[in-house]
Each structure stands twice: as C-alpha cells, then as structure tokens.
Amino acid sequence: MGHTTRRVRSSRVEIAPNAVDAEVLLEWYGATARDLPWRRAGVTAWQILMSEIMLQQTPVVRVEPIWREWVARWPVPSAMAAATPAEVLRAWGKLGYPRRALRLHECARVLATEHGDEVPTDVDVLLGLPGIGAYTARAVACFAYGQRVPVVDTNVRRVVARAVHGRAEAGNPSSRDLPETEALLPQRIDHAAVFSAALMELGATICTARNPDCTRCPLPRCAWIAAGRPVGETVRRTQKYEGTDRQARGRLLDVLRDATGPVERFRLDLAWTRDIGQRDRALDSLLVDGLIEQTPDGLFALAGEGRLSEGS
Missing domain, CATH: 1.10.340.30 (Hypothetical protein; domain 2)
Structure with missing residues (x-):
C-alpha cells in the first residue's frame, strides 16, 4: 500500500501508519459497504x-x-x-x-x-x-474530490480509540484527532479517500458505541481486544426528546410549515400548551435563529414569508 515509516507523536502514544491494516480494511469495505446513494458514481x-x-x-x-x-x-x-x-x-x-x-x-x-x-x-x-x-x-x-485529507467524525474517533489506543471510548474531541488519523491514511491518494470512508463505515456498522460486533470486525489487530475490552468510564444516558425545548420548537415550526402564509399567535400557543414559559422561550429562540419572523402586524411566518402579509 506504499506506507511510509512516518509517525505522528501525540501526548499519549506514537501512531504507526500501519496501526490499522489499510489493505484489509479496503478489501472489507469493497465487499461489504452499504450501497448509499451519495456514494455512487456520478454524484456531484x-x-x-x-x-x-x-x-x-x-x-x-x-x-x-x-x-x-x-x-x-x-x-x-x-x-x-x-x-x-x-x-x-x-x-x-x-x-x-x-x-x-x-x-x-x-x-x-x-x-x-x-x-x-x-x-x-x-x-x-x-x-x-x-x-x-x-x-x-x-x-x-x-x-467528492478524492483528496488525501483526514476525515474525523465520532465513528472514526471510536475506531481509532479502540484499534490503536486500546480504549473503549474516544473521549472528548482533541487536537490530536486529525494528525493521528492522517498518520493512518495510505500514501496513495485514491486509496486514502476510500480508506477514510471505510474507517467511518467500520465505526457505523460494526465498531459501534453500544454493541460492537467484534466477531465481524475485519481488522487483524485491535488494541482494545488485546487489552481484554476494558470498559469505558462514561455513563451513557439516553437523550430524551419528549418535553424538551427542541420538541417545543419543532411543534411551533410544524404549524408554520403546514400553513400557507403568516399565522396568528394563538395558532402557535395551541401547538404547545404544557409549559407557557417553555413555549415563549422556544418561540424567541426560533426568531433569534432566523428560522421564523414576525410581521409588522404581529403575525408569524417561516423565514422569508413574513412579507407575504404586507399590503394584503
């Protein structure tokens, strides 16, 4: 694969470019990658x-x-x-x-x-x-352009944490993430771009956060497995949605998305009645974010639609 002997030093460990077997990962990806439409030829x-x-x-x-x-x-x-x-x-x-x-x-x-x-x-x-x-x-x-640049998302960080560092979890994002991931990339540009997609795919489908399926992992070496799969320190909590400000914002936006133009305030009030203060807070945040706007005559509309009521 044309690997060099270059190493990138972090505050914890040196990363050898073959710490993740690129050839094996590329072969696995070519055989098992999900057929996602944005990965197909001809997509701009x-x-x-x-x-x-x-x-x-x-x-x-x-x-x-x-x-x-x-x-x-x-x-x-x-x-x-x-x-x-x-x-x-x-x-x-x-x-x-x-x-x-x-x-x-x-x-x-x-x-x-x-x-x-x-x-x-x-x-x-x-x-x-x-x-x-x-x-x-x-x-x-x-x-899109096949460049040899490190692409680091949550899935990639988790694979690197486990396969390279032997940790169950990646921890918080760090300035080390980019150089460490770059050190793993094959030198061949066309292989590097596919390798980045393969790392991401591995984290999304096999080396998952909650239930990693190590029996299906294609990597011949994994520091986490070698260490006995030590448990991470993070206590995972299910992020609730019911009753949150996000849900309130969504209900107010639903009213405006379903409307053909600006609506009166009472329509929004009826969309979220469980907590008036939360509803007002959600409405204010939508205005601040520029997602909705208020017309001079006090109606509410999606961004750019407030002027439809002017002169009517």
Whole structure:
C-alpha cells in the first residue's frame, strides 16, 4: 500500500501508519459497504455536500428519502439559491436541527454567486462557506474530490480509540484527532479517500458505541481486544426528546410549515400548551435563529414569508 515509516507523536502514544491494516480494511469495505446513494458514481460535490449536512446527528434511514428529493429538486446550488428560505425549511421536514437547512441555503447562494455554481475543492475555501465546519469541509474534499485529507467524525474517533489506543471510548474531541488519523491514511491518494470512508463505515456498522460486533470486525489487530475490552468510564444516558425545548420548537415550526402564509399567535400557543414559559422561550429562540419572523402586524411566518402579509 506504499506506507511510509512516518509517525505522528501525540501526548499519549506514537501512531504507526500501519496501526490499522489499510489493505484489509479496503478489501472489507469493497465487499461489504452499504450501497448509499451519495456514494455512487456520478454524484456531484454539491450533492455530497447536501448529504453531509443532512447526516449530521441524523440516521441514514431518515436522510436518504429527503436527500433524493433535494437532488431532484435542487441539483445545483443556483437551483436552491432561487428558492426561498421557507421552501427549503419545508423541504427539510423533520430531519431535525433546521438551522442546518438555512445555512445550506445561504451556502447555495454563495456558491451560485461567487463560485460559478461549483463547490470548491480546497479545504480552506470550503471552511469560508456558510455552515461549513471542519468536518464537512474535509468530508467534501475527500469524498467528492478524492483528496488525501483526514476525515474525523465520532465513528472514526471510536475506531481509532479502540484499534490503536486500546480504549473503549474516544473521549472528548482533541487536537490530536486529525494528525493521528492522517498518520493512518495510505500514501496513495485514491486509496486514502476510500480508506477514510471505510474507517467511518467500520465505526457505523460494526465498531459501534453500544454493541460492537467484534466477531465481524475485519481488522487483524485491535488494541482494545488485546487489552481484554476494558470498559469505558462514561455513563451513557439516553437523550430524551419528549418535553424538551427542541420538541417545543419543532411543534411551533410544524404549524408554520403546514400553513400557507403568516399565522396568528394563538395558532402557535395551541401547538404547545404544557409549559407557557417553555413555549415563549422556544418561540424567541426560533426568531433569534432566523428560522421564523414576525410581521409588522404581529403575525408569524417561516423565514422569508413574513412579507407575504404586507399590503394584503
């Protein structure tokens, strides 16, 4: 695979480039990788960017049908840029964290006006786009353009923690994550991009957080297994949704997504009656986030739709 002997030193351990057997992992990925639509030939960088934004904190099964709809509706950035923020928010549906949809809409406008309707290839340029953070920039550079850049998400960090460091859990994100992951990448650029996808796939499907299926793991060496699978220190708690501010925000947004224009305040009040203070807090946060707006006559609407009531 053309490995070098370069090592990246961290505060805890040196990472040998063959600490994860790249050849074995690539062979496993080629034989077992999930057939996800954004991995197929012919998918553009813009469409991969949309998938990466949608997949943040959202399962594949929920993302796939919405992504397909968006690819058909907005195949290029300028198509989305021509839509209103409200149209994008409605199309986002219940994927969660709807600010992602607004930021992607802003990004589409910048791509259409400043980048010739193309997604840049350079990580630093990508980082300058609205809503694009370090992970997304590197993921696009890697998966859309095949660049040899480390792509580090929760799944990758967990695989590295176990296979390389012998720890059950990755712990908090660290400045070591990128150089350690980069040290594992094959030198061949075309292999490096696939290797990044394979690491992610391994963490998502086998080396999972709660129930890792070590009997199916393709790696011939794993420091965690060698250490006897020591238990991590983190106490995992199921993140509740019922009764949270997030749920309240979602109920208020549902009212506005289902409406054809601005609505009166009482419609929103009826959507969340269990806690008036929480409802007011949720409404204020939606306004601050720019997801909704209030018209001069006191009605509420999705972003960009408040002006529909003016002059009516």
